[in-house]
Amino acid sequence: MRYQKGKKYILKALPVLLTAAYSCGAAAEGAKLEEVIVTAQKRAERLQDVPLSISAIGGAQLETRGIEGGADMSGLAPNLLVAKSPTNDLISQISIRGAATGQPSILVDPSVGMYIDGVYVAKSQGNLSEMVDLERIEVLRGPQGTLFGRNTLGGAINFITRKPAGVFSGSANLEIGNYGRHVERVSIDLPRMGIASVSFALRNEKQDGWLKNDTGRAFGNKDRQAFRLSANFDISRDLQVDYKYDHTEADEMPSPATMYAPDGGSTLTSGASLTSLGNMYIGYGMTALGNMFLNAASAASTSRPSSFSSDPGREFWQKLKIDGHALTATYQLNPTNTLKYIGSFRKTYYSDQLELDATPQPIGYSRRDTDLRTWSHEFQWIGNTDRLNYVAGYYAFKEDGFTFGPRSFWFGTVNPTNMIVNSGVTTEQKAVYGQLDWKATRDLTLTAGIRRTQEDRGLEASQYITNGYLGPAVMNLVAPVNYMTSFSATTPTLSAVYKLNDNVNVFARMAKGFKSGGWNGESTNPAILRTPYDPEKSQTFEVGMKSSFADGRGTFNATYFHNKITDMQLTMLPPGALSSNIYNAGKATQQGIELEMAWQMADGWRMTGSYGYLDAEFDQYMDTGINPPNVGMLIDTGKNRVMPYAPKHTLNLNVDGRLAKTAWGTLRVIADYTYMSERYLYAANESVTSPIAGSGSFASVSEMPAIGMVNARLLLANIPVGGPGAAEASFWVKNLTDEKKIMNGIDFSIFRTVAWAPPRTYGVSFGYKW
Known part of the structure; x- marks a missing residue:
């Protein structure tokens, strides 16, 4: 049934893209698309020539569409989902x-690698902060x-900043x-000073929270600052050195999460929920405890509330501080061979204290303070001959991070569990x-590549059950331990690209x-702690086509x-456990199609579009059965x-269209529509009663609804106000239709x-460029 529904959406989307791609070309006489250059293969190449499924968004589009980092990218490339953590929009x-x-x-570690100017951003904590001076984003x-x-199992996202x-x-x-x-x-940008070119950029953002809270501070506010310094040194004709420094700070309330339902995944099997637990404890004569659970249950709402309550007297926050340094040295040995070095050091401090149940009852809250440092060194040799392009490299990466994690849980128990969970990670990786x-013929190019990676990884862990977050420890649950392990992998690639004609x-x-x-x-x-x-x-195997049409006024790309x-x-959540663990318990098949189109419909009018269809299914998921005849048995679910x-x-x-040219400037309209179908938060069970149902959540409580979002901007550009440049003004709106749907969530087994x-946000912008 789901497959038939998927085919219906494909059939609806294909005519839109194909019709836009191949009709009315004469209307755009004289207007052409700009050529898009990417560096996905460590060298500058035309997007249409790269044998990869890749999307690129350039500087002009980034500005007019209001894209300032990863948080704005969701759905802008086929089969790309960028979600914010359910309780924190910096993760x-x-x-x-x-x-x-x-x-x-x-x-x-994440499944999708994020890179800033070739430097790997190691963790998901803090990587959704805004960036300044972005030139291009590439999604591989x-x-x-x-x-x-x-x-980079799923792919990579490259953020490329502007050079001076x-x-x-x-x-x-x-x-x-x-x-x-x-x-x-x-x-x-400062004037060139001898061998040096220097630029700097600053960004300051403040916004009130949009969901009121009885603490007196609304959740969802923003208080963020970013700074970037970029310097280029032309040491000689053959040697250039680039240095980039970026600094980011945030100090704000967490993104709001509210109580949605007083039941969860375990309710379908055990019947346990906030309501049932409250009634049970009242029946035992524990009235105060029972009322606590019932009062929490009464706060649930399946529609977006106008306000919510949290633990009285407790502070909540999300804080971030990043300092990043990157040095790139490029030396041209000769006209066809170049040596490059990329070195980096990044320091991240991240902290949050979160309300887990979103009620005034002390059911659950957590805190974490993370310090993370990463270093990397990469050496590249890039060259070419008449028929060959080649790149060889050596990469070294090191990270050292530690998280201090107090937390308190009162999930159905008679007394709360106050714990401090500390964990640290060290990694040293080397790769060649x-x-x-190889240009085998005029029209056929063959590519082969390989990487060998060796990685040593360490864990530092300790846990304490305490009288309070910072009180004296009454039990050492896990004494401080240190473990080490090693991994290695060989990851090859093979590809072929054939030029059917000048356009395909x-x-x-x-x-x-x-x-x-x-x-x-x-x-x-x-036992689980010491077992990596x-x-x-x-x-992956993929085949695709990249084409241009109408004398360069349009492109249409497709990939299977x-x-x-x-x-x-x-x-997975083992039977009787309070926390989930990660196991190598599965196999999966993911297949689908990706379509992308860009069309210069007429002089001053451009349309771009993309569509992704994904059919993802488990081939194996080993877990403990919960229904007869497999109760307690390890089975394939x-x-x-x-x-x-x-x-x-x-x-x-x-x-993106030009409405009019006037003496006051050029009036343009930019409209953006992004749609994402239903999706699930967990690898949940489809059926509650299936004999192969396993532990964990269920699809009925894990599904997120489909959502379509519209952003729009009315821009008056090139306003003549005197001086060396021109001004612009715009009116913009995000979430135009004020969609009130859920975007993410957490299933705590007995509540969600x-x-x-x-909500809809809108405003005006004024700018001047020279």
Whole structure:
């Protein structure tokens, strides 16, 4: 049934894209699309020539569409989902083609690699902060294990910032909106000083919270600052050195999560819920405890509330501080060979204190303070001959992180459990890689690449049950321990691209990827704590076509992919356990199609669109059976499971059109529509009564509804106000239709909390460029 529904959406979407791509070309006489250059293969290439399923969004579109980082990317490329953590919008849950990681711990690596100017951003904590001076974003779908390495099992997202221009220029922008929003942006290029070109950019954002809370502070506010310094040094004709420094700070309330239902996944099997527990304790004569659960249950709402309550007298926050340094040195040996070094050091401090139950009852809250440091060194040799392009490299990466994690849980128990869960991770990775492109004929290019990775990984863990968060320890649950393990992987790629004619290329690609293994460093079971889980592995085969039409006024690209995942890392709740752990318990198949189109409809009018269809299913999911005849037995529950973070349909349409040219400037309209179909938060059971049902949540309580979002902007550009440049002004609105749907959530077994789509925001922007 779900497959037939998927075919229906495909049939509806295909005519829209194909008709837009191949009709009315004469209307755009004289207007052409700009050429898009990407660096996905470590060299500058035309997007249409790269044998990868890749999307690129350039600087002009980033600005007009209001994209300032990963948080704004969801759905803008086929089969791309960027979700914010249910209780914190500085933590990401990124999925490409269904490959995702939902846990925010620094012990768990993401499935999609994020890079800033070639530097790997290691963890999901803090990686949704806004960026300044972005020039381009590239989204590479499918395993990128050869040129990018570990933790690119699903793909990679590259953020490329702008280099200094070497001439005095810049821009200043002021944005004012509802909820007290104001954003100031300044970007300045200084005149070239000898061998040096320098630019810097600043961003300040403040906004009131949009969901009132009885603490006196509304949740969902923003207080963020960002700074970037970029310097380029032309040491000689052949040697250039680039240095970039970025600084980010945030100090704000968490994103709001509210009580959605007083039941959860375990309610369907055990009957336990906030309501049933409250009545049970009252029946035992424990009236105060029973009323606490009943009062929490009464706060549940299946619609977005206008306000909510939390634990009285308790402070909540999310804080972030990042300092990043990157140094790139490029030396041209000769006209066809270049050596490059990329070195980096990034320091991240992240802290939050969160309300877990979103009620005034002291049922659950948590805190974490994370310090993370990463270092990387990469050496590249890039060259070419008449028929060959090649790149070879050596990569070294090191990380050292620690999280202090007090928490309190009163989930159905007579007394609360106050714990301090500390966990640290160390990683040292080394890799060598190479890739060779051979122009076999005038029209056929073959590519082969391989990477060998060796990784040593350590865990530091300790746990204390205490009288309070910072009180004296009354029990050492897990004494301080340190464990080490090693992983290795070989990730090859093969591809071929054939030029059918001047306008059409077809390609085929095979690639392998892996996500690093690790430790269940928060487990209370010493046996599980000291047993590492293995890397997750994937192999993808994809075929595609890239075409241009109407004399360069349009492009249309299509890809079919088939992906197999083995040793899948699955988050599971063992029988009788209070916390979930990760096991290599699964296999999966992910397949689908990806369509992208860009069309210069007429001079001043451009439309872009993308559509992704994803069919993701488990081939194996080993878990403990919960229904007869398999109660307590280890069985394969895969055929009764749904794939998390894997919407079947993603759609994006964008129109950027010139309405009029006047003496006061050029009036443009930009409209953006993004659609995402239903999706699931967990690898949940489809059926409650199936004999192969296993532990964990159920699809009926894990499903997120489909959602379509509209953003729009009315822009008056090139306003002549005198001076060396021109001004612009715009009116913008996000979530135009004020969608009030849930975007994420947590199933706590006996109740559920959810995060809502932020309400409609709107405002005006004023800018000047010179």
